[in-house]
Amino acid sequence: xxxxxxxxxxxxFLAGVFAHLxxxxxxxxxxxxxxxxxxxxxxxxxxxRARVQQLRLQRDELRAKLDLQEKGVRKGWLQTSGSELWCxxxxxxxxxxxxxxxxxxxxxxxxxxxxxYHLDLLTKPEVQIYRHSLPTFIPLxxxxxxxxxxxxxxxxxxxSDHLNAYVGRRYQADQLQVPVAAIEGTLQRNSLCNLLxxxxxxxxxxxxxxxxARLLYGDLCCSLPTEVVVSCTRKRTMWGxxxxxxxxxxxxxxxxxxLHKAFSSFSSVGESLAGAL
Amino acid sequence: xxxxxxxxxxxxxxxxxxxxxxxxxxxxxxxxEAQLETVNxxxxxxxxxxxxxxxxxxxxxxxxxxxxxxxxxxxxxxxKRIWSVYQMNKxxxxxxxxxxTDFKKKFKSRLRSALKNVTxxxxxxxxxxxWIRIAWGTPYTKPNQYKTSYVVYxxxxxxxxxxxxxxxxxxxxxCQALVVASNYHDIREMELRSHSLNSLKDIVFKRYSQNxxxxxxxxxxxxxxxxxxxDLRIIQENKSEKERIQRxxxxxxxxxxxxxxxxxxxKLETMFKSDPxxxxxxxxxxxxxxxxxxxPHLLESLKSLAPAGMADAPLSPLLTCIxxxxxxxxxxxxxxxxxxxxxxxx
Numbered sequence: 001x002x003x004x005x006x007x008x009x010x011x012x013f014l015a016g017v018f019a020h021l022x023x024x025x026x027x028x029x030x031x032x033x034x035x036x037x038x039x040x041x042x043x044x045x046x047x048x049r050a051r052v053q054q055l056r057l058q059r060d061e062l063r064a065k066l067d068l069q070e071k072g073v074r075k076g077w078l079q080t081s082g083s084e085l086w087c088x089x090x091x092x093x094x095x096x097x098x099x100x101x102x103x104x105x106x107x108x109x110x111x112x113x114x115x116x117y118h119l120d121l122l123t124k125p126e127v128q129i130y131r132h133s134l135p136t137f138i139p140l141x142x143x144x145x146x147x148x149x150x151x152x153x154x155x156x157x158x159x160s161d162h163l164n165a166y167v168g169r170r171y172q173a174d175q176l177q178v179p180v181a182a183i184e185g186t187l188q189r190n191s192l193c194n195l196l197x198x199x200x201x202x203x204x205x206x207x208x209x210x211x212x213a214r215l216l217y218g219d220l221c222c223s224l225p226t227e228v229v230v231s232c233t234r235k236r237t238m239w240g241x242x243x244x245x246x247x248x249x250x251x252x253x254x255x256x257x258x259l260h261k262a263f264s265s266f267s268s269v270g271e272s273l274a275g276a277l
Numbered sequence: 278x279x280x281x282x283x284x285x286x287x288x289x290x291x292x293x294x295x296x297x298x299x300x301x302x303x304x305x306x307x308x309x310e311a312q313l314e315t316v317n318x319x320x321x322x323x324x325x326x327x328x329x330x331x332x333x334x335x336x337x338x339x340x341x342x343x344x345x346x347x348x349x350x351x352x353x354x355x356x357k358r359i360w361s362v363y364q365m366n367k368x369x370x371x372x373x374x375x376x377x378t379d380f381k382k383k384f385k386s387r388l389r390s391a392l393k394n395v396t397x398x399x400x401x402x403x404x405x406x407x408w409i410r411i412a413w414g415t416p417y418t419k420p421n422q423y424k425t426s427y428v429v430y431x432x433x434x435x436x437x438x439x440x441x442x443x444x445x446x447x448x449x450x451x452c453q454a455l456v457v458a459s460n461y462h463d464i465r466e467m468e469l470r471s472h473s474l475n476s477l478k479d480i481v482f483k484r485y486s487q488n489x490x491x492x493x494x495x496x497x498x499x500x501x502x503x504x505x506x507x508d509l510r511i512i513q514e515n516k517s518e519k520e521r522i523q524r525x526x527x528x529x530x531x532x533x534x535x536x537x538x539x540x541x542x543x544k545l546e547t548m549f550k551s552d553p554x555x556x557x558x559x560x561x562x563x564x565x566x567x568x569x570x571x572x573p574h575l576l577e578s579l580k581s582l583a584p585a586g587m588a589d590a591p592l593s594p595l596l597t598c599i600x601x602x603x604x605x606x607x608x609x610x611x612x613x614x615x616x617x618x619x620x621x622x623x
Contacts, residue, residue: 102489118489134483136435137432195376
């Protein structure tokens with residue numbers, strides 16, 4: 001009887017051990033699978049990183065090539081033979097038409113493609129603008145007067161700078177007018193988006209600091225303002241010096257950072273300054 | 278509240294289609310939501326307008342607020358007026374920075390210095406359009422709110438859209454005030470008129486689709502040609518001719534919708550050319566003739582002439598040049614030079 005009882009105990013003990021071993025095995029298996037997954041992920045990541053490096057190298061190479069092309073002497077661009085004028089159409093996507101060349105200037109801001117504008121030029125008897133789809137407030141006639149006859153590439157570059165800067169400024173102004181915007185009331189702007197006037201609040205520690213900003217973009221080829229005036233919309237209270245510091249900080253910020261980015265960094269500026277009290 | 282103001286508000290509300298009255302009053306913002314709730318907008322317009330006038334009396338409306346309601350009405354229904362386009366010229370080369378407050382101040386002061394009895398209201402919209410409403414009076418009478426001129430100006434552009442009222446005599450004054458306020462130095466009327474303000478804007482701001490040939494692919498929505506589900510049993514005999522017409526039409530008019538114009542007028546001052554043997558109109562005087570094309574949508578109808586077989590393609594450049602030359606009133610004189618462009622006088 002005793003041996004049977006001992007035998008039973010031993011069997012039960014072994015069963016428990018086996019169950020435990022199974023459990024451990026299952027766990028070990030899962031751990032191994034997970035490890036393999038992580039290893040695979042890391043491998044993939046390493047591969048993608050290498051690819052990024054490769055693409056970056058390629059991009060740098062192409063940029064260098066483009067630089068060289070633009071700097072080097074390009075005789076093929078514009079040549080006169082007798083009374084005719086012909087253009088190498090490859091530059092800037094210009095396409096030869098019956099009477100001249102048609103260009104498409106694409107604009108982009110912060111990696112987003114925005115509008116495209118077209119320019120149809122006649123080349124005989126002299127280079128002139130036949131028609132275009134540029135907005136009327138871009139000073140096309142002025143730029144043409146300066147560069148069209150003498151240096152077409154410069155003309156296109158300057159025009160492209162104007163257009164790109166304009167869409168950049170317009171993009172920033174549009175961001176301020178979305179319903180969740182940081183400004184109070186309406187944004188006063190104009191067609192070229194080179195004068196923006198608005199009110200905004202910076203709140204920190206349950207205090208709201210009201211500001212009034214006037215941004216003047218004196219350089220039409222630039223999407224950052226040349227002159228910023230930040231003032232207070234209501235009479236200064238005890239927080240006079242803090243307020244002045246904030247105004248100075250904001251002025252600096254608006255001068256150097258795009259508008260929508262400036263607004264997203266306001267909370268941190270406000271907090272740190274108000275915290276100094 | 279002034280009786281004239283009450284009557285003016287009443288008449289303005291009567292102009293609005295009944296279904297739109299509530300939204301327009303909300304846009305106006307002069308009456309509170311609570312007040313608007315008390316008005317039954319399903320009764321006849323006469324009664325609605327009376328109710329609105331009572332509410333305005335509670336809030337003591339004055340002519341300035343009434344004028345704002347009028348601007349809102351005209352902004353939503355601009356096609357009830359005829360608009361002319363004017364172009365301003367600048368002597369200098371500097372691009373001035375456009376300051377709205379400055380513009381308004383200069384405009385008001387210039388106008389008021391010449392004529393004290395005017396009501397001037399401004400309203401800005403998101404597309405950078407500044408709407409100006411002017412009610413004209415005389416040196417001895419108060420402004421007549423029913424004789425108004427409207428001006429729509431987009432900052433930093435040389436174009437102004439004017440819907441003058443019956444009092445054409447005030448137009449030079451208005452033009453002068455605009456030129457001074459916007460820092461230009463003169464203004465002239467372009468020969469471009471239509472009921473559709475947006476179409477006029479499309480033409481001068483070059484927002485209509487022109488057919489440019491360039492390497493850059495056009496955005497996808499323009500290339501949305503439906504695939505031809507051709508029945509193979511039907512053979513198009515004139516296929517190549519039809520395609521030629523389509524191609525020429527596309528070159529002339531572009532792919533997109535055309536701006537909406539109602540007329541094109543050609544004043545001919547050319548010599549009548551006849552067979553000398555027939556001895557008709559032998560006098561060496563220009564034959565004066567006026568040709569006017571009218572249509573609810575002139576450019577679309579011109580575009581469909583050639584495909585419908587009613588005209589030969591390509592159409593006369595006198596017809597197809599309308600959006601590009603931004604005019605629909607032409608004077609045609611005798612050809613002096615060899616180029617056909619000199620045919621049409623500026």
